[in-house]
Amino acid sequence: MLFGDFMMGARSRLLPMSIPLRFFGAAVLFHMAAWGLLLGYADDAPGFMGGLSHLLASLHFVTLGVLAMTGMGAAFQLLPVATKKPVRSEAACKAAFWLMVLGLLALGHGMGHGDYAVLALGGTLVVLALGLFGLLVADNLRRVKDMRVVTDQAWISLGFLALLLILAALLVADYALGGFLPDHQAVALAHGVVAAYGFMGLLAMGFSFILVPMFCLAPPPDVKLGRWAGWLAGIAVLLAMAGLIHGIKPLVLLGGLLGLIACGLHLRAMAKVMKGRMRKQLGDSFRLIRLAWVLMPSSIIVGLLAALGVAPDRTGPLFGFLLVFGWLLTFLLGILQRILPFLASMHSVRPGVKPALVSALTADKPLRLHLVFHVLALALVSAGLVGQVGLLVRLGAACGLIGAVSYALSAAHVVYVLRKHLSNLSQHSEK
Amino acid sequence: MFGNTQIGTLLHEEHVRTIQALQSLEEYLLKQTSKRVPDVTSDKVRELLEHLLSDVAAEVERHFGFEEGFLFPVLASQGEMGIAAFLTEEHGCILPLAQELAATAREALNGAGFTPEGWKDFHHRGVELCEREIFHIQKEEMGLLAAISMFVGPEADAELAVKYRESVAA
Numbered sequence: 197m198l199f200g201d202f203m204m205g206a207r208s209r210l211l212p213m214s215i216p217l218r219f220f221g222a223a224v225l226f227h228m229a230a231w232g233l234l235l236g237y238a239d240d241a242p243g244f245m246g247g248l249s250h251l252l253a254s255l256h257f258v259t260l261g262v263l264a265m266t267g268m269g270a271a272f273q274l275l276p277v278a279t280k281k282p283v284r285s286e287a288a289c290k291a292a293f294w295l296m297v298l299g300l301l302a303l304g305h306g307m308g309h310g311d312y313a314v315l316a317l318g319g320t321l322v323v324l325a326l327g328l329f330g331l332l333v334a335d336n337l338r339r340v341k342d343m344r345v346v347t348d349q350a351w352i353s354l355g356f357l358a359l360l361l362i363l364a365a366l367l368v369a370d371y372a373l374g375g376f377l378p379d380h381q382a383v384a385l386a387h388g389v390v391a392a393y394g395f396m397g398l399l400a401m402g403f404s405f406i407l408v409p410m411f412c413l414a415p416p417p418d419v420k421l422g423r424w425a426g427w428l429a430g431i432a433v434l435l436a437m438a439g440l441i442h443g444i445k446p447l448v449l450l451g452g453l454l455g456l457i458a459c460g461l462h463l464r465a466m467a468k469v470m471k472g473r474m475r476k477q478l479g480d481s482f483r484l485i486r487l488a489w490v491l492m493p494s495s496i497i498v499g500l501l502a503a504l505g506v507a508p509d510r511t512g513p514l515f516g517f518l519l520v521f522g523w524l525l526t527f528l529l530g531i532l533q534r535i536l537p538f539l540a541s542m543h544s545v546r547p548g549v550k551p552a553l554v555s556a557l558t559a560d561k562p563l564r565l566h567l568v569f570h571v572l573a574l575a576l577v578s579a580g581l582v583g584q585v586g587l588l589v590r591l592g593a594a595c596g597l598i599g600a601v602s603y604a605l606s607a608a609h610v611v612y613v614l615r616k617h618l619s620n621l622s623q624h625s626e627k
Numbered sequence: 628m629f630g631n632t633q634i635g636t637l638l639h640e641e642h643v644r645t646i647q648a649l650q651s652l653e654e655y656l657l658k659q660t661s662k663r664v665p666d667v668t669s670d671k672v673r674e675l676l677e678h679l680l681s682d683v684a685a686e687v688e689r690h691f692g693f694e695e696g697f698l699f700p701v702l703a704s705q706g707e708m709g710i711a712a713f714l715t716e717e718h719g720c721i722l723p724l725a726q727e728l729a730a731t732a733r734e735a736l737n738g739a740g741f742t743p744e745g746w747k748d749f750h751h752r753g754v755e756l757c758e759r760e761i762f763h764i765q766k767e768e769m770g771l772l773a774a775i776s777m778f779v780g781p782e783a784d785a786e787l788a789v790k791y792r793e794s795v796a797a
Binding site for chain 1 (some may be wrong): 754758761
């Protein structure tokens with residue numbers, strides 16, 4: 197009943213719409229802020245190899261503000277529906293949200309202005325938020341006996357979340373306490389790999405096994421292939437992390453190669469889903485998702501080139517950009533533009549009344565505009581990083597910002613239509 | 628998921644056919660737009676409207692009737708009342724829409740054609756039917772068929788398959 201329970205149990209186990217909506221709303225705002233910061237500091241992007249800066253804040257606005265925030269909202273909303281176990285505490289979900297928002301704002305300020313005290317405060321709040329999130333999800337997964345492909349990948353992802361939080365705390369403490377780490381940059385890079393491939397990547401891979409077949413009306417995915425992909429990806433991230441921290445290049449390369457194989461297995465499972473789908477017209481969201489599937493192995497290949505020392509001042513920044521703004525952000529935005537109207541439609545159901553149509557909740561024109569500008573942004577920034585031309589990065593970031601504003605308009609449209617629908621219903625019932 | 632029961636397989640095959648018909652209808656409606664009134668004397672339009680009558684409206688009515696009359700009671704006897712209630716509620720929303728559209732299509736085919744306002748309304752409701760029915764099939768494919776594989780035993784499965792074939796032949 198893996199996928200069946202998801203659909204049939206959905207209505208009874210949905211959290212109040214305000215809980216996932218606050219996470220998705222914040223993600224939409226941080227999305228604009230991330231491109232905005234990149235636009236403002238575009239000249240620093242070519243050759244960027246890390247260190248406290250507004251670019252680092254921009255990167256964290258995507259990873260934590262968009263990716264983790266969306267992941268948290270989706271996990272709190274969808275996991276209990278899929279696992280048939282309710283979230284232990286709605287208040288804890290709300291607390292995680294506020295800790296995350298306040299922490300991220302402080303972290304962004306601390307990174308941008310090199311303010312160690314604010315950085316430490318922000319880092320602490322974010323660690324608390326993600327720690328609370330991890331505990332709530334772990335509590336939910338602990339009570340599940342089936343759904344191995346989803347729970348395997350979610351458990352591995354949670355393991356990496358714990359590792360990520362330790363590394364993040366070490367990095368912040370290293371800044372605040374005056375540099376006790378022997379190689380700060382190596383730990384920072386390992387932290388990035390663990391965060392992006394380990395935590396967010398595996399969470400995205402796990403959710404793909406529920407959401408992709410659901411949206412394109414396809415038979416269940418190949419569970420065996422999915423589990424292999426999950427475990428292999430986990431080993432790959434551990435190897436790459438160990439190699440980066442200890443400066444052992446062969447381990448990093450081995451991790452990259454295993455990561456490529458894991459990625460191939462995951463994409464093979466997704467290709468089978470797409471081949472067996474009944475819904476042929478999938479719209480712009482799946483254009484983004486398909487693009488993300490191309491960018492997923494591309495990021496690993498560019499990462500391997502950087503690890504091999506091929507023009508590292510060009511491939512290094514490109515690796516980070518393709519990984520975060522390319523694969524993960526593109527995938528999440530594709531999924532989120534399907535989840536928002538879908539959830540809103542589920543929340544619009546009232547006995548004896550037609551639920552709001554998903555098409556009415558979807559703002560096609562802003563989403564099409566977002567697609568065009570997002571793709572342009574990826575192409576221009578990538579070209580700017582490879583060619584080390586700040587102007588191209590700036591142009592790309594401007595496109596990204598226009599796309600992000602369009603995306604925010606489409607999200608606002610969902611809320612507006614849902615409120616209008618519910619308000620009409622209440623007026624109708626009062627009469 | 629559905630392959631271990633006859634009735635699950637039969638319902639899935641019908642879903643595939645209905646989705647194909649709905650996707651053709653949806654594609655045509657979106658291409659035609661609500662502003663261009665189609666010429667009902669054209670063979671292509673007649674074929675599409677007849678398709679709507681036979682493959683969509685009639686099939687939906689029979690399919691829903693079979694589920695509510697035979698399948699849902701079997702699930703209810705196993706304690707799975709929630710699925711039946713949820714889907715029956717949706718049937719109540721989709722079936723009248725399909726029937727209204729079929730009646731309008733029949734009138735148009737019998738010579739009345741479409742007025743600009745009539746076509747606009749037909750177009751709007753046609754797109755709505757496609758979306759609601761595809762979303763409904765999505766729920767049945769992912770929920771109902773899984774429930775069948777878990778709660779319908781071999782004997783009940785064989786009986787349901789016979790009744791389903793009888794309903795198709797009738």
